[in-house]
Amino acid sequence: MRKQKVTIKSFVIMIISVLLALVMLLPVVWALFCSLQQEGKQITTIWDWFLPPYTLMNYPDVLMGTSTLRWFINSLAVAVISTVLSVIISTMAAYAIAKIPFKGSKWVYTFFLFGLLVPGEATIIPMFILVHNLNLINTFSGLVLPSIAGSMNLLIAVSFFRGIPTALMEAVRIDGGSELTIYRKIALPLSKPIIATISIMCFIGSWNNYLWPLLCIFDEAKYTLPIGIPTLLSVERPDVVIPMTVNMVASIPMIIVYLIFEKQIVQGISMEGIKG
Amino acid sequence: MNKRQIRATITAWVFILPFFILFTIFTVYPIIQGVWVSLNKWNLMGKQNFVGLENYKKLFTDDAFVGSLWHTIQFVLMCTPVLVILPLIMALFANRPVKYKRFLRISYYLPGVLSVSVISFIAKYTFAPYRGLVNGILRFFDVINTKSEILWFESTGRSWAVVVIMTIWWTVGFPMLLYLSALQDIPQETLDAAEVDGASGMQQLFQIKLPLLKPTILLVLMLQIIACFKVFGQIYMTTGGGPANTTRPLVMYIYQQAFNKNKLGYSAAMSYILFAILVVCTLLQFKLQKGEDEN
Numbered sequence: 001m002r003k004q005k006v007t008i009k010s011f012v013i014m015i016i017s018v019l020l021a022l023v024m025l026l027p028v029v030w031a032l033f034c035s036l037q038q039e040g041k042q043i044t045t046i047w048d049w050f051l052p053p054y055t056l057m058n059y060p061d062v063l064m065g066t067s068t069l070r071w072f073i074n075s076l077a078v079a080v081i082s083t084v085l086s087v088i089i090s091t092m093a094a095y096a097i098a099k100i101p102f103k104g105s106k107w108v109y110t111f112f113l114f115g116l117l118v119p120g121e122a123t124i125i126p127m128f129i130l131v132h133n134l135n136l137i138n139t140f141s142g143l144v145l146p147s148i149a150g151s152m153n154l155l156i157a158v159s160f161f162r163g164i165p166t167a168l169m170e171a172v173r174i175d176g177g178s179e180l181t182i183y184r185k186i187a188l189p190l191s192k193p194i195i196a197t198i199s200i201m202c203f204i205g206s207w208n209n210y211l212w213p214l215l216c217i218f219d220e221a222k223y224t225l226p227i228g229i230p231t232l233l234s235v236e237r238p239d240v241v242i243p244m245t246v247n248m249v250a251s252i253p254m255i256i257v258y259l260i261f262e263k264q265i266v267q268g269i270s271m272e273g274i275k276g
Numbered sequence: 277m278n279k280r281q282i283r284a285t286i287t288a289w290v291f292i293l294p295f296f297i298l299f300t301i302f303t304v305y306p307i308i309q310g311v312w313v314s315l316n317k318w319n320l321m322g323k324q325n326f327v328g329l330e331n332y333k334k335l336f337t338d339d340a341f342v343g344s345l346w347h348t349i350q351f352v353l354m355c356t357p358v359l360v361i362l363p364l365i366m367a368l369f370a371n372r373p374v375k376y377k378r379f380l381r382i383s384y385y386l387p388g389v390l391s392v393s394v395i396s397f398i399a400k401y402t403f404a405p406y407r408g409l410v411n412g413i414l415r416f417f418d419v420i421n422t423k424s425e426i427l428w429f430e431s432t433g434r435s436w437a438v439v440v441i442m443t444i445w446w447t448v449g450f451p452m453l454l455y456l457s458a459l460q461d462i463p464q465e466t467l468d469a470a471e472v473d474g475a476s477g478m479q480q481l482f483q484i485k486l487p488l489l490k491p492t493i494l495l496v497l498m499l500q501i502i503a504c505f506k507v508f509g510q511i512y513m514t515t516g517g518g519p520a521n522t523t524r525p526l527v528m529y530i531y532q533q534a535f536n537k538n539k540l541g542y543s544a545a546m547s548y549i550l551f552a553i554l555v556v557c558t559l560l561q562f563k564l565q566k567g568e569d570e571n
Contacts, residue, residue, distance in 0.1 A: 009477075010372075017369035018376070021383035024445065027398050028386065030409050034401075046412035089295040096291035102284045108292060115303050117558050121506045121527050122551035125534055125544040126310035127302070129318075149302035154295060179287045208391040210509045211527075215535065229393040230513055233400075240401045247394045258389040262382060265389075269450060270457035 028251070034244035035059070041241075058245040067220065068249055071228035078143050078224055079206040083199050086148040091195065094157030095183045099169060109158065115151030121211065128215050142216045143224070147206055153198045156271050160194045161187060197268040200261045207254060225250045307551075314544035320535075331545035341546060343521065344529035351511075351525060352504040354440045359500040360493065363448050367455035368481070381456065385449030392446075396513035399442040403428040432522040435515045439523060442510060447503065451496040458492040459485065491565065498561035502554055526550055 036054040043049060063069045096102075097109050120127075127146060128137075136142030169182050177185075188195070210226045217223055220231070229250055233243045258265060314331055317324040335341050363384075370380040387395060402409045405425040414420045428434045462485060470480050486493075508527035511517060517524030527550070534543035 013369065013372070014374070017366075017372075017380055020366065020369070021380050024383045024387060024448075027402055027409070027445070028390070030402070031398050043407055043412075046409065046416050049409070049412075089298065093292040093295035096288040100284055100288040100291070102281070102288040104285070105288065108296070112295075112299065115299060117555055118303055118307060119502070119506060119551065119554045121508065122547045122554060123306040123310055124530070125540050125547055126306035126313055128534075129313060129540065130302070130306055130309060145298060146302045149295075149298040151299060151303070179291070183291070204389060208389075210392045211531075215531075226391045226393040229391075229397065233397045240404075240407060243397060243401065247397055251390050251394050254389045254391070255386070258386065259382070265385075266381075266453055266457070269453045 028255075031244045031247050031251075034240050035248045037241050039239050039241045058241060059249065062242060062245045062249055066232055066246070067223070067228060068225075068232070068246055070221065071223050071225045072249065072253075074140075074222060075207055075224040075226075078140055079203050081140070082144050082147050082206040083202040085144065086153055086202050087195055087199055089148065090153040090198070091157045091188065091191070092183065094154050094161055095187050096179075097154075098158045098161035099164075099166065099182075099187065100179060112151040112154055116155070120146075120150075124211065124215060127212075131216060136216075138217055138219050138222060140222070143209075143213055146212060147209065152272065153202060156198060157191070157194065160191055164190055193264075193267070196261070197264045197271065200257070200264045201268040201272070203257070204254070204265075310544050310547060313541055314548060316541045317539075318541035318544070319538045320540065327541070331542045334542065335545060335549065340521070340524075340529060341526075344524050344526045345549070347522070347524055348505060348507065348526045350436070351439070351443075351507055352501055354436065355443055355504050356497065356500045358440075358444050359448060359451060359504075360497050362444065363450075363452035363496070364455050364489070364493070366448065366452045367459055368485075370452070370456055371459045381453075384452050387446050388449035390446070392509035393513060395442060395446045396510045399438060399510070400514050403438050429515055430519060432519060435519065435523050439511055439515060442514070443504075443507070446510070447500075451500065454496055454499075455489065455492055458489055462488055494564045495561065498557060498564065502557045502561070505550065505553055505557070 030049060033050045035058055036056070037049070038053065038055050039058070041048065093112075097105050097112075131137055131142045131146065134142075136145070164187065169186055172182050172186065173179075208226060209224070213224050213227050217227065220228075223231075229246055232246050313323075315328060316326050366380075366384045370377050370384060390398075401407075403411075405411060405427055408428075410428070411420065411426055414426070415422060420426060426434070428438050466484060467480060470484055475483070506527060507525045508531070511523060511525055512528050512531075515523045517528050526546070530543045530546050530550070533539045533546070
């Protein structure tokens with residue numbers, strides 16, 4: 001009797017949980033199918049969105065006929081540069097704080113800890129004035145530099161480095177190895193998983209950044225995807241096919257990155273949660 | 277300090293310096309600079325003149341500011357409860373020992389990797405009249421009749437519904453993953469022991485899992501409140517704050533006053549109200565986490 005009940009219950013849970021998953025996926029799947037339709041197709045019921053004939057021609061149209069490809073490359077360049085720079089400077093500083101015993105390391109750590117209190121949204125005005133005064137408005141440097149100055153990555157790296165045993169490093173130090181050697185030959189190789197995690201989170205953050213690029217960039221050729229997309233879509237279009245293709249061009253790379261690095265993303269989120 | 281210590285200190289600072297400089301210039305300096313800006317009349321061309329606390333006094337008589345602050349609070353109140361409870365349910369689903377649990381986890385988080393522009397325009401088209409998905413589905417199930425259309429962006433209530441639904445859809449994955457990792461930290465032996473003692477699934481949930489998840493629930497609560505106070509992009513791109521600015525949040529008003537109305541000083545003053553709210557929330561979150569760690 002009890003067995004029977006459990007089965008019915010788990011069946012119901014299965015249905016609900018899978019339905020919920022499908023609801024989460026539906027808008028994205030819909031957008032994907034829209035992008036595969038021919039422009040001007042008659043839509044009478046919702047099924048028409050999902051039924052053939054399909055075409056892939058919208059993709060070359062969007063990539064060639066609009067600036068989407070250019071914005072894509074801009075986004076990619078900004079995201080890659082931000083990620084690489086952030087990982088290098090954050091892990092270097094984190095290594096020194098966690099593994100080099102020096103006077104003031106506590107003080108520096110606390111100083112960086114305060115960075116978590118600063119919400120980017122609340123300092124956009126002075127940030128704009130600062131970047132303007134540095135003559136970096138409308139440049140990629142103006143996009144990248146503020147985005148790598150946050151202390152989240154550093155704090156995650158510090159807590160990881162603190163967990164690495166010091167014995168090996170001491171041995172190298174006694175043999176006369178420099179700190180740079182220890183950092184490059186021991187600390188970094190040992191922290192590959194954490195670096196992967198930080199990198200992915202940093203990449204996604206930069207790829208999706210909206211508010212700051214909106215303020216910083218006004219030259220259409222230098223737009224990133226998040227601020228470029230709305231300029232293509234805000235015009236009231238009669239058809240959703242091309243807008244949805246634009247959305248998919250911007251999203252498919254992210255979805256692929258997500259499916260490949262799902263494990264690192266999950267890990268990254270649980271670490272940000274711990275750090276707050 | 278002996279020679280070795282001096283050497284270590286110098287080396288350490290060489291390692292720290294690149295980040296230290298950027299952090300000081302781009303994270304710390306703007307906070308201080310912002311105070312000065314907020315005490316001045318300031319436009320995009322630069323400072324005009326010192327006005328003292330004038331900008332702050334103006335805040336409380338500016339109906340648009342009070343309104344946008346109130347809209348932001350409404351948004352926080354509407355989103356936060358769902359964003360605390362729904363991801364917990366999702367995490368419990370995705371944590372069950374079934375073959376498709378990876379599918380569940382991936383689907384629940386997938387919208388979270390999309391950019392705010394993409395989700396805004398997907399939402400805009402999803403809720404559009406005539407060819408939108410939502411009206412199509414409602415028509416399919418005969419909730420509305422064949423010829424009628426719901427104009428989602430024409431009323432305040434429905435605009436809020438769109439904004440809240442899309443925000444939940446977009447952001448629910450993040451707290452879900454936080455819950456999931458907390459659930460996976462619960463030792464299996466604890467649950468097995470309860471199973472042997474005859475505790476039902478519900479009893480295990482309410483007497484073991486939920487008490488152990490309490491710190492995570494508090495963390496999610498605070499993180500969601502903080503995130504909701506910062507809302508901007510998805511509202512700016514879907515309702516545009518409308519109809520008649522009734523869904524305009526604080527960050528959007530700050531943005532408009534600064535970059536459309538050229539009042540940087542006034543906007544900086546408004547930013548500090550937001551800053552104060554967020555700092556209080558963050559400190560509260562740290563305190564809650566610390567309190568939980570000590571228990």
